[in-house]
Each structure stands twice: as C-alpha cells, then as structure tokens.
Amino acid sequence: MLLSRVAERVYWQARYLERAENVARLLHVFSALQLDLPKGTKLGWQTLVQITGHEEQFVEKYKQENERNVVRFLLAERNGISLVDMLAFARENARTTREIMPTEAFELINGLYYFARDNAEAGISRAERNEILDQIVSRSQQIGGLMAGTMSRDEAYSFVRLGRSLERADMTTRIVDVDSQKLMPELEVEDAEPEAREPYENILWMNVLRSSSAYQMYRQHVRERINGEDVVRFLLQNEQLPRSAAHNLTTMTKVLRNLPNSNKVNWQVNKTRKLVRDADVNRLLRRGLVRHLDSVQKEIAQVHFKIADTWFLPGNS
Amino acid sequence: MRVNWKTYNSGKFFDEIISSPGYARKPARRLASYLRSLTHEELQQKKTAAELAIKTMGISFTVYSDAGNIDREWPMDIIPRLITGSEWNQTSKGLQQRLEALNCFIHDIYNDQKILKDKIVPEDLIMDSGNFRKQCLGMKPKYNVWAHICGTDLIKGDDGQFYVLEDNLRVPSGVSYMVENRRVTKRTFPELFADDYSIRPVADYPAELLDMLSSLSPRQVKHPEVVVLTPGVFNSAYFEHSYLAQRMGAELVEGGDLVVEDDKVFMRTIDGLSQVDVIYRRIDDMFIDPAVFNKDSVLGVRGLFNAWKKGNVALANAPGAGVADDKIIYTYVPEIIKYYLDEDPILSNVPSYLCVDRKQRQHVLENLDKLVVKPANESGGCGMLIGPQASKKELAEFRRRIKADPRNYMAQPLISLSTVPILGDRVVEPRHVDLRPFVLQGDKSYVTPGGLTRVAMVKGSYVVNSSQGGGSKDTWVVDDA
Numbered sequence: 001m002l003l004s005r006v007a008e009r010v011y012w013q014a015r016y017l018e019r020a021e022n023v024a025r026l027l028h029v030f031s032a033l034q035l036d037l038p039k040g041t042k043l044g045w046q047t048l049v050q051i052t053g054h055e056e057q058f059v060e061k062y063k064q065e066n067e068r069n070v071v072r073f074l075l076a077e078r079n080g081i082s083l084v085d086m087l088a089f090a091r092e093n094a095r096t097t098r099e100i101m102p103t104e105a106f107e108l109i110n111g112l113y114y115f116a117r118d119n120a121e122a123g124i125s126r127a128e129r130n131e132i133l134d135q136i137v138s139r140s141q142q143i144g145g146l147m148a149g150t151m152s153r154d155e156a157y158s159f160v161r162l163g164r165s166l167e168r169a170d171m172t173t174r175i176v177d178v179d180s181q182k183l184m185p186e187l188e189v190e191d192a193e194p195e196a197r198e199p200y201e202n203i204l205w206m207n208v209l210r211s212s213s214a215y216q217m218y219r220q221h222v223r224e225r226i227n228g229e230d231v232v233r234f235l236l237q238n239e240q241l242p243r244s245a246a247h248n249l250t251t252m253t254k255v256l257r258n259l260p261n262s263n264k265v266n267w268q269v270n271k272t273r274k275l276v277r278d279a280d281v282n283r284l285l286r287r288g289l290v291r292h293l294d295s296v297q298k299e300i301a302q303v304h305f306k307i308a309d310t311w312f313l314p315g316n317s
Numbered sequence: 318m319r320v321n322w323k324t325y326n327s328g329k330f331f332d333e334i335i336s337s338p339g340y341a342r343k344p345a346r347r348l349a350s351y352l353r354s355l356t357h358e359e360l361q362q363k364k365t366a367a368e369l370a371i372k373t374m375g376i377s378f379t380v381y382s383d384a385g386n387i388d389r390e391w392p393m394d395i396i397p398r399l400i401t402g403s404e405w406n407q408t409s410k411g412l413q414q415r416l417e418a419l420n421c422f423i424h425d426i427y428n429d430q431k432i433l434k435d436k437i438v439p440e441d442l443i444m445d446s447g448n449f450r451k452q453c454l455g456m457k458p459k460y461n462v463w464a465h466i467c468g469t470d471l472i473k474g475d476d477g478q479f480y481v482l483e484d485n486l487r488v489p490s491g492v493s494y495m496v497e498n499r500r501v502t503k504r505t506f507p508e509l510f511a512d513d514y515s516i517r518p519v520a521d522y523p524a525e526l527l528d529m530l531s532s533l534s535p536r537q538v539k540h541p542e543v544v545v546l547t548p549g550v551f552n553s554a555y556f557e558h559s560y561l562a563q564r565m566g567a568e569l570v571e572g573g574d575l576v577v578e579d580d581k582v583f584m585r586t587i588d589g590l591s592q593v594d595v596i597y598r599r600i601d602d603m604f605i606d607p608a609v610f611n612k613d614s615v616l617g618v619r620g621l622f623n624a625w626k627k628g629n630v631a632l633a634n635a636p637g638a639g640v641a642d643d644k645i646i647y648t649y650v651p652e653i654i655k656y657y658l659d660e661d662p663i664l665s666n667v668p669s670y671l672c673v674d675r676k677q678r679q680h681v682l683e684n685l686d687k688l689v690v691k692p693a694n695e696s697g698g699c700g701m702l703i704g705p706q707a708s709k710k711e712l713a714e715f716r717r718r719i720k721a722d723p724r725n726y727m728a729q730p731l732i733s734l735s736t737v738p739i740l741g742d743r744v745v746e747p748r749h750v751d752l753r754p755f756v757l758q759g760d761k762s763y764v765t766p767g768g769l770t771r772v773a774m775v776k777g778s779y780v781v782n783s784s785q786g787g788g789s790k791d792t793w794v795v796d797d798a
Contacts, residue, residue: 001586003574095375095388096550099562099569110375155587260588311587313573 002155006097008312010156013093013101014163017109020086020116021140022171023074026051027083028133029211031126034067036203045070051174054081068124076120083136084120087113102150105143112139153258161255162307169248169272170300175211176232177293178204205231212243232289233281245296249273252303265306272299320352320360320745327747331475331735333398344401344795347513351506352396352745364740367395367505376497378783379553391556392788393498394739395505398750398770402517405794408471408479408754409764411663414654416467416756419484419641421657423463426640427453437656438649442673445724446646447693448487448639450602452609456626458635459533460760464642465633466526466597467756468492471768472667473735480667480732482751484650486634486642488599491769492755493557495519496564498769498791517766517794522755523564526597529759530565533631534594541594543567544584546575548600548616553784558599567597577620582630595631596621602636644693644727645671667732672723681728682719685712688728690719703779705731734779737790739772749773751781752792767792 026048034043046065049058052074061079062069075083091113094106116136123132144164151157205226209215212235221240224230238244252269256262275296284292323339334345341349352360368390376391400408425432426443433440443449468489470482499519503510510516527543534541547558549571562569574584575593583590598605604614606622624630640646648669654662670677670688681688690702702715719726736747754768770790771781781787 001584001588001591003568003570004585004587005571005574006568007587092550096559098375098559099545099567103563106375107373111373114372313585 002100002159004311004313006100007155007159008308009093009097010100011159011163011307013090013097013109014160015167016086016090016093017140017143018164018167019171020083020090021137022167023052023083023086024133024136024140025211025213026175027071027075028130028137029207031129031133032210033203033207036207037200043067047178048074051178052081053174057081071129072124075123082120084113084116087116097156100156102146104150105146108139108143108146112136112143115139155259158255158258162252165248165251165255166300166303166307168243169245169252170297172212172235172243172245172248173293173296173300175208176235177290178208201228202226208235212241214241214243217241229282229285232285236276236279236281245276246273249276259311261310265303265310268299268303268306272296272303275299318357318743319355322349322353325738325745325747327736329475330733330747330749331473331477332747333473333477333735333737333750335738344797345399348397348399348509351509351513360740361742363505364395367393367501370501370504371497374497374500375556376494376501377556378494379551379555380784391494391497392774392783393494393501394748394772394774394788394790395502396738396740396745397502397506397791397793398737400767400792400794402794402796404479405517405766408664409766411479412467412469412754412756412764413758413762414658414660414663415469415481415484415650416464416758416762418654418657419467419486419650420462420464420758422653423486423635423638423641424457424461425657427456427463427637432653432656435656437652438646442645442724443640446640446643448602448637448643450610450637450640452622452626453635453637456635456637459535459631460758462758463635463638465529465533465635465757465759467758468753468768469756471664471752471754472732473750473752475733477735479664479752481647481650481664482667482732483644483647484642485753487601487639488554488634489753489755490554490557490599491753491771492522492765493560494789495755495765495767495769495792496522497560498789502791514793515796519766522765523561525757525763526561527565527567529757529761529763530567530595530597530631530633532760533633535628535631536592536594538594542584542592543595543597544570544575544593546570546572546596546598546600546605548572548604552599554599561597572600572614572616572618575618575621577618577624580620580624580627580629582618582621582624593630595633597633602639605632605636644691645673645724648727667729670728672719672726672728678719678723681726682716685716685728687731689731690715690726690728693725693727703731734773737770737772739774739788739790746776748776749779749781750790766794 030048037043045067048070049055058073078085091109094101094109098106119132123129147160205228206215209218209231214235218234222230222234236245239246239250241247249269249272253266256266279292322335325335326338334341334349336342371390371393377388378391380387380389432438464486466489468485468491471479472482474480496519530543531541545558545562545567547555547569559569568584570584576583582593584593600616603611605617606619607614607617608619609622625632648671651662651666654660670681672678672681686704688704692700702711734749734751737750738745739748750770750772752768752770755765757763770792772788772790773779773781774786774788
C-alpha cells in the first residue's frame with residue numbers, strides 16, 4: 001500500500017518534470033516565432049513570464065523585459081521558478097522516492113537535471129538554445145516513456161499520471177491565454193490595417209500549436225486553415241489530443257477509478273471538465289476568453305487541493 | 318606511462334596485491350598483468366567512466382557542513398581488492414561465531430546476567446555504559462537475537478591476518494555501497510569477470526536481508542509488512558536507506574508515516590492505516606520513541622517501544638543491542654565467546670588496554686605517543702587520538718581526559734594497516750585499507766562475501782571514513798586458483 005508521503009512526492013515529481021518540459025517547449029516556440037517576424041519587430045517576451053505566472057518575481061529583479069532577461073529568468077537562474085530549478089525539484093522528489101520508482105527512471109531524471117544544470121547558461125544566447133531545449137524535451141519524453149514501459153499500473157503510477165495530467169491541463173489553458181496584441185505590440189502600432197497583421201496571427205497560432213506538439217495533429221484532424229477559433233477549440237476541447245485540457249481531465253477521471261476514496265477529487269475533476277467542454281469558444285473569442293480561462297485555472301487549482309486533502313499527509317501541502 | 322609494478326613500493330607495510338616490487342601475489346597475478354596491459358590513457362578513461370557512472374546512477378552520500386548538507390558522489394577507486402575464497406570461508410565462520418556470542422551476551426545482560434554474576438565482565442562496566450538501556454530488561458526478542466545486522470570492521474596486520482577492530486551493532490551502514498561498487502566495476506572491467514576470475518556475487522544481500530527481517534515477524538502471515546525507518550533525506554546514509562527499501566520492495570518510512578494504536582504499529586497510506594510487522598530502523602535508540610528515550614526526538618514514533626516490548630512489532634536491531642559494541646566491551650569479546658559457546662575465537666582482536674584498569678592505564682599514559690586512544694561510544698573516527706601523529710598539546714589533552722574519565726577510554730598499539738594499490742592521476746600507489754563485512758542473524762545467519770573496503774586516499778593516512786575524505790573499493794572474494 002502506498003504511503004501518503006510517497007504519493008505526494010511521486011505526484012510532485014511528475015508535476016515538476018512536466019512543468020520543466022512545458023517551459024522548454026514554450027522557450028523553444030518563442031525563439032522560433034521570433035525568427036518569423038519582420039525585421040526590427042520585437043516580440044513581447046514578457047508574455048512568457050505571464051504564462052508561467054511569475055510577473056512579480058521578474059519585475060523585482062529585472063528592469064527590461066527583453067529576450068535575454070526572460071530566458072535567463074525562466075531557464076537558468078536559480079530562483080525556484082526556472083526550468084533548472086523545476087528539474088532540481090523533480091530530481092529531489094525522485095531521489096526521495098527511489099524505493100518505489102524504477103531505478104532507470106531515477107537515473108534518467110538525475111542525468112537530465114545535470115544536463116540542464118550544466119548547459120542552461122549556454123542556452124541564454126540564441127546559438128545553442130534550440131539544441132539544448134530539444135534535448136530537454138526529448139529526454140523528458142524518454143522518462144515518460146520509460147515509466148509507461150516499466151511501471152506496474154499501481155497506485156504509484158496513478159499518482160504520476162495525476163500529477164502529469166493536472167500540470168498539462170493547467171499549462172494548456174495558460175498557453176491558449178496568450179494575447180496576440182501583447183505579444184506583437186509593435187505590429188499593432190505600425191500597421192493599423194488588420195490585413196497586415198493576419199499572416200503574423202497565423203504564425204502565432206501555428207506556434208501555439210507547436211508548443212503543444214499539436215501542429216501536425218491539427219493539420220490531420222481539423223483540416224481548416226489555421227485560425228484562432230479552431231486552435232483554441234482544439235487545444236481546450238479535443239478529447240484525442242494528448243496535451244489538450246479536455247483529454248487530460250478525462251485521463252484523470254480514468255486514473256481516479258484505481259484509487260481509494262477518490263469521490264471528492266472526482267467530483268471536482270468532473271466539474272472542471274464540464275466547464276472546459278461546454279464552453280462556446282466562438283463567443284468567448286469575441287468576449288470573455290481571458291476570464292473563462294482564469295476560472296478554469298482556478299478549478300484546476302481546486303483539483304490539486306482536493307487531491308492533497310484526500311491522500312497526502314495533513315499539514316504538508 | 319603504463320602501470321609499473323617494479324616502482325610500486327608499499328615499504329614496510331603488508332601489500333595485498335604486490336608481495337615485493339615487480340611481483341604480484343598469486344591470486345592477484347592476472348589482475349596485475351591486466352592492469353599492466355592497459356595504456357595510461359585507457360586506465361584514465363576507465364576511471365572517468367566509472368566516476369560518470371556513479372554520478373548518473375546517483376550513488377551518493379550526504380556530508381554535513383556549515384554551508385548545509387551536500388549530496389556528494391560516492392568516492393570509489395576502480396582497482397578491486399582481492400581476497401581468496403579459502404581465507405574468506407574461515408573469516409566468515411569467525412564473524413558468525415562472534416555475532417552469535419555477542420547476541421548471547423546481550424540477551425544475558427537484559428535477562429539473567431549470568432556473565433556478570435560469574436564475574437567474567439565487571440557489572441559496573443555495563444551499568445555505566447552509555448549504551449545500556451534499562452528499559453529493555455526482561456525482554457525476550459524472537460530467537461533471543463538482538464543484533465540482527467552487524468558491520469564488523471576488520472583490518473589486516475603486517476602478518477597478513479585479519480583482526481577485528483570493532484563491532485558495529487547499532488545502525489551500521491555501507492552495505493549499499495558494497496553492492497553498488499560491484500555494479501560499477503562490472504561496467505568498468507567487464508573483461509576481468511568470468512574470463513579471468515570467478516568472483517562471488519554480492520548483489521543478493523537485499524534478498525538475504527528481507528528473508529532475515531521477515532523471519533522476525535510476530536504475525537504469522539505469508540508476507541509480513543517490513544519497513545525501513547529512516548531519519549529522512551538529510552541523513553548521511555539516506556541513499557542506503559532508500560536503496561535497501563527499493564531492493565527489498567519494502568516501504569521506506571519516516572517517523573511521521575507511522576502511528577501506534579493499541580500497542581500496534583501502523584503506517585499512513587492513501588487507503589488509511591496499514592499494520593507494520595517488522596521495522597528495520599536506521600535511527601539511533603535514543604530517537605526511536607520520544608515517550609521512552611529522548612523526549613525531543615521528532616524522528617521517532619510515540620509508543621513504538623511499548624509496541625515492541627509487547628511483542629507486536631519486531632525492531633532490527635533491537636533497542637539496547639549497542640551495549641555490546643562499546644569499545645570497552647570489545648576487549649572482553651574473546652572471553653565472551655569462550656563463556657557462551659565454549660569455543661576459541663576464530664578471529665583475533667587487536668590487543669587493547671583498558672584505561673579503567675589501573676595497571677593498564679599506567680601503561681597507556683606512559684606510552685601515549687605510541688598508542689591509538691579511542692573513546693567508548695564515538696563513531697566515524699571522532700574523538701580519537703593517534704599517538705605517533707599527535708602534537709604535544711593533543712597528547713596532554715588526552716592525558717587529562719583519560720584521567721578524568723578512564724571508563725570512557727581504551728588504547729591499542731598502532732596497527733599497521735595493509736595496503737592495496739589505488740589509481741592516482743599519474744601512477745598506481747599503495748594506500749591503507751580496512752574492511753567492513755556485514756553479518757545477519759535471525760532464524761539463520763549469513764555473511765556477505767567480502768564487504769565494503771574503505772581506503773584512505775591520502776598517502777600514509779589511516780583515516781578511511783568517507784565523511785573525512787576516505788574512498789572505497791570493490792572487494793572480490795575469488796576462488797583459489
């Protein structure tokens with residue numbers, strides 16, 4: 001039977017690992033997006049800080065929201081927020097649950113942490129960034145694959161899946177939240193014509209899809225020319241897409257069937273799932289998307305609290 | 318530059334690999350010539366590869382320092398140490414004999430105290446011992462065994478014989494590194510295994526440990542719930558706690574995971590409370606139960622001691638077992654073996670002087686600059702005086718300490734520890750080693766083939782503790798050729 005303390009650490013290990021991968025994806029996509037913009041246009045890098053929800057800490061430390069500062073802040077700095085720190089936390093949680101995780105999983109997480117720690121500084125400049133971020137994403141995928149291929153479908157694995165799904169659902173709602181006007185403010189100013197913005201809007205949505213590895217799947221399943229409405233619907237509501245909010249919430253309901261005393265958590269997950277699935281995206285895009293996504297994120301946070309209340313040691317979270 | 322055994326010289330010390338410059342001892346010949354067959358670059362590459370393997374495998378230990386606790390990579394020298402099978406068989410018997418006698422002694426101390434009544438061991442030595450737990454009086458653990466896991470420190474003297482330096486009966490550590498060192502060596506020198514040497518495997522220790530622990534269960538169930546109780550992630554041996562739990566498939570618990578109800582022990586799981594049968598505790602006696610021992614302990618579990626005394630849970634090692642690993646009691650072990658088993662000791666002690674005895678103390682005080690002085694209850698090489706290397710000030714300090722508290726000190730001549738080669742940055746050089754085999758006793762007993770070899774990495778040094786810069790070596794028990 002799984003100890004409450006171990007369940008908690010396994011869950012957080014999965015969350016931190018997933019969050020690190022998401023940050024790597026976001027940085028990767030932003031770096032690529034920048035290259036598609038017209039000469040002299042600056043990308044609104046602060047959007048990245050907003051997505052991760054750490055504006056306050058950023059402003060405390062940096063005056064300028066430029067590429068270098070944002071990348072340093074999110075990738076390399078030892079500030080308890082950066083990708084390297086996410087991996088340090090994931091490793092620490094893995095190190096303290098080694099008795100139940102596959103040995104190879106710890107070795108991979110450990111190796112990934114050292115790789116990121118030793119290379120993150122180099123990733124601040126553009127030249128090596130892609131290579132490093134690629135490595136981080138693919139090694140994270142390898143860890144997920146190893147766990148899927150070696151762990152029994154027991155309670156420990158259920159907590160890995162809960163942590164990962166929750167983090168993915170949360171991150172996808174944050175990515176969809178990007179505001180194209182803030183992201184490309186200069187285009188707005190220089191070109192009043194909406195038509196001039198359009199190609200860049202498309203590039204933006206394309207990159208949003210790419211950040212979730214969903215571009216190809218979108219092409220195959222939606223078959224519409226890329227547009228905001230379909231992309232948002234795809235990322236939030238598509239049940240088949242492994243990084244969509246709906247898919248991950250549904251996964252959680254399945255995982256919960258294997259765990260004892262899961263009623264309260266299940267109720268909260270279903271409430272969140274309904275909120276995501278029943279939303280009228282077309283209407284929200286015209287008005288209220290930001291508020292809607294905020295309330296989804298709040299419900300997801302509630303899912304976490306219900307999980308902690310139900311299974312973790314009291315007074316720990 | 319290749320390894321040159323002709324320039325390798327251990328001086329007056331007994332070297333376990335090279336008998337005289339250029340000549341390897343018989344069992345080590347293939348190892349010595351194999352090392353010679355590699356170029357300097359190849360050897361250094363293997364060294365680097367082994368260090369990398371240790372890093373990625375996450376074999377670590379924790380060092381306490383002012384700057385906080387640091388998780389460090391485990392230091393291992395890649396050249397293995399060799400012991401022949403016939404020598405080990407004899408040593409192994411000696412270790413089992415010793416632990417059996419020590420367990421008789423502990424059981425006697427907490428029950429009939431015959432050995433005290435017969436005046437073989439002075440009663441006040443026990444009553445004054447910091448490791449005697451009066452709360453344990455009258456307890457009869459299963460099989461009358463108190464020390465289930467023992468780490469016995471052995472050294473080889475100038476005569477090439479093993480001597481017992483000390484018995485560790487409380488929470489001896491290091492066994493996980495013994496197993497992991499082998500795993501690293503297999504990666505480093507796969508050519509040497511099977512082709513050149515038939516080496517006794519060490520990887521089944523966790524299975525032996527689980528069998529022994531399961532045999533202690535008070536409940537007669539097919540799969541007793543066995544847990545490893547750790548002080549937590551900041552303990553220097555946390556790696557080992559987690560490692561053993563993983564390899565045994567046991568839960569790794571901290572004090573906060575356990576709760577005692579109706580004198581039974583339970584762990585908090587995601588499905589509520591679940592009963593625990595056997596606790597392999599890696600927490601010192603004084604911290605296991607704040608209701609009985611150290612009241613400020615946050616590591617332990619309130620009520621655990623009573624649950625054990627009522628026979629509802631097994632504790633390994635039992636509280637109070639440390640009464641026999643006191644360095645003063647150590648000097649009585651040959652008599653203890655004769656008294657309980659009516660046998661001669663197979664393994665010898667290092668000759669020792671007790672400071673509590675007036676005549677012996679006189680000898681110690683007069684020869685302090687030639688002796689090693691040890692306090693009764695310290696571990697990890699703390700509080701020791703190495704006479705020949707000590708300053709006048711240190712000698713005077715110890716003279717004062719011994720006079721003030723003679724019960725707490727014993728002295729031994731400085732034994733010449735044997736040497737084995739280590740791979741330095743440029744050449745192979747002799748360094749001093751000791752050996753910690755692990756002995757299990759439950760319904761039956763078991764000794765690891767070999768054990769953990771610790772090596773002083775600094776030239777001429779005798780300090781082998783990893784907390785003080787010591788390293789380790791894989792230890793091979795090989796069939797006699």
